[in-house]
Amino acid sequence: MKKQKKKQIQFPTAFTVLFIVLILAAILTYIVPAGLYSRLEYNVEENVFKVEDHKGEISTLPATQETLDRLNIKMNIDKFLSGSIKKPIAIPGTYERIEQSPQGILPIIMSPIQGVMDTVDIMVFVLILGGIIGLINKTGTFDAGIAALSRKTKGKEFLLVIFVSALIAVGGTTFGLAEETIALYPILMPIFIASGYDAIVCIAAIYMGSSIGTMFSTVNPFSVVIASDAAGISFSEGLTFRIISLVLAMIITLIYIYRYANKVKKDPKNSLIYDDMEKIEEKFLEDYDPENVVPFNWRRILILIVFLAAFPVMVWGVSTGVWWFPEMSGLFLAVTFIIAFLSGLSEKEAVNTFLDGAADLIGVVLIIGVARAINIVMDNGMISDTLLHYTSSIIENMNRGLFAAVQMILFSFLGFFIPSSSGLATLSMPIMAPLADTVGISRAVVVTAYNWGQGWMAFITPTGLILATLEMVDVTYNKWLKFILPLMGIIGVFSILMLALQTIL
Structure with missing residues (x-):
């Protein structure tokens, strides 16, 4: 009688690793005390500081250097007026404990859904990339x-x-x-x-x-x-x-x-x-x-040039702060149309190839959404x-x-x-x-x-x-x-x- 081979222990998939971390994050919301700093944000339209305390109450203060000094925020007012600081900042010495906000079963289940919704712009970008890669592969x-x-x-x-x-x-x-x-x-x-x-x-x-x-x-x-x-x-x-x-x-x-x-x-x-x-x-x-x-002929060289040319355009858009994922997705979608035209494939074949390429990255985009779920649980746990x-x-x-x-x-x-x-x-x-x-x-x-x-x-x-x-x-x-x-x-x-x-x- 032949001995059966001992089954090797398989390391869990990326999804399982993320869900384990998600559960650990939820457990932390029961253990770590909840608390908040008051936050200060500059309102450009009204030229004032808006301060939100740990209770969610908002007050208005003059947008002056004296206000920052009084709040012990050791920064120059010009940083706010010039737009260098756009996000709310924590005010030193204002930390307060608040009511615990533990994340139970329902928040854990819902967080990946919210994570997918929050990262849909990245997911669309990745799916379009998958489609365009599939199209280019098809042309050889x-x-x-x-x-x-x-x-x-x-x-x-x-x-x-x-x-x-x-x-x-x-x-x-x-x-x-x-x-x-x-x-x-x-x-x-x-x-x-x-x-x-x-x-x-x-x-x-x-x-x-x-x-x-x-x-x-x-x-x-x-x-x-x-x-x-x-x-x-x-x-x-x-x-x-x-x-x-x-x-x-x-x-x-x-x-x-x-x-x-x-x-x-x-x-x-x-x-x-x-x-x-x-x-x-x-x-x-x-x-x-x-x-x-297959030969590296003029058609394939042109397809590669069109595809690679999108990257310096993308770098320009992102580095100047003008673009983010929706604009990058639009850029590569436009490149997809050009490559589909250059490929010599029929309309039906080009579309199906694009969809198959996008489908190959479904697992990747879902991982992006689940990873965001971990941050959502911790944020909601305060x-x-x-x-x-x-x-x-x-x-x-x-x-x-x-x-x-x-x-x-x-x-x-x-x-x-x-x-x-x-x-x-x-x-x-x-x-x-x-x-x-x-x-x-x-x-x-x-x-x-x-x-x-x-x-x-x-x-x-x-x-x-x-x-x-x-x-x-x-x-x-x-x-x-x-x-x-x-x-x-x-x-x-x-x-x-x-x-x-x-x-x-």
């Missing part, structure tokens, strides 16, 4: 392009990793390039696999390029600029230090990726996802045969302000080096509960930044700690983009953790050392 453009690029990079394939990571990092550090990179995985994954790398190398090149860029932001208006304004300083303070740190962190990351990529290239069995590679290759190289590749209140009390009167290091760790913790970079900046900076004065260091250190702490946690946080990314390329979360945790530790130690250095400069 990517296969022909892969073959051409493979011939050009033969023997120096890692240059592609360096180029992709560096380019995305520049986008991350200047305007927070993150969600937009989802469009790159279906394009670059076949190229990386055909070059002898595995899916993790492709994820690392794109996701870590974005993560390092946004973590070590230099002039990103959605994080470091808003945080500096909310801290009452110019974003140029500490800029040179942040640029140097970005370059060093990028070098560390590329060396780490290179060591792993080189091992996989020498022997595919060294891949962390070796058992899944056949399935992944079938998905991304289904019609790709290096011995029988525990975010309490966590900020507790963390700010921890770091009072610490010595300089320890103050900076602990701040980064605390911001990484807060970043899990408040994933919006601008939201965390406007909520926390008026509370955290003045604490730098008490230990005799620049407030730029607090801005750096905020940016690095939140960005560091983004390497793994399930409420961020990583689970949607992994779902797109069929890699499980545990495999990503196995790859990224050593690098996360290295970058964490590097960041703390650099923060300690910043306190004495």
Whole structure:
């Protein structure tokens, strides 16, 4: 009688991981006391400050420097009048406990529905991208392009990793390039696999390029600029230090990726996802045969040019603050019409191909909605302000080096509960930044700690983009953790050392 093979324990899917985190977040709303800071917002039409207290009552105050000084908000009035600070900010010393708002079974069930409704703009963007990728694949453009690029990079394939990571990092550090990179995985994954790398190398090149860029932001208006304004300083303070740190962190990351990529290239069995590679290759190289590749003719070259030309237009729109996801979706929808015309496919074939491509990313868009559900549960539980209140009390009167290091760790913790970079900046900076004065260091250190702490946690946080990314390329979360945790530790130690250095400069 043959022995039955022992069934391997499968790591849960991204959806299960998110639902576990969702339930843990709901449990926290029973344990962590609910509380709120009063918030101040500048009303442009009336030229006054509106203050909302913990009871939800709104009062009006003159929009003057004297008002800010009296409320212990150590910021210049010009930051509000110029529009640099648009979101409500927390008023120091106003934290109050409120009635507990635990999130039970019904809120847990409803939160993914609300999450989908809140993120529908991102979901539409991703679905349109899926459709357009399917359309381009149908024309054979990517296969022909892969073959051409493979011939050009033969023997120096890692240059592609360096180029992709560096380019995305520049986008991350200047305007927070993150969600937009989802469009790159279906394009670059076949190229990386055909070059002898595995899916993790492709994820690392794109996701870590974005993560390092946004973590070590230099002039990103959605994080470091808003945080500096909310801290009452110019974003140029500490800029040179942040640029140097970005370059060093990028070098560390590329060396780490290179060591792993080189091992996989020498022997595919060294891949962390070796058992899944056949399935992944079938998905991304289904019609790709290096011995029988369709020609890279004028039609396919033109299709690729039209598609790639959309990206600099998108970067312009987002970086100028004129566009967000609805406009980006409109851009790629227009590109879809052009490519459908150039493809030579019949109307019916083009439409069905687009719909099939969009359908392939249904799982990805649902993950985005479920991830948002976690934040909804915590927001409705009114525990975010309490966590900020507790963390700010921890770091009072610490010595300089320890103050900076602990701040980064605390911001990484807060970043899990408040994933919006601008939201965390406007909520926390008026509370955290003045604490730098008490230990005799620049407030730029607090801005750096905020940016690095939140960005560091983004390497793994399930409420961020990583689970949607992994779902797109069929890699499980545990495999990503196995790859990224050593690098996360290295970058964490590097960041703390650099923060300690910043306190004495």
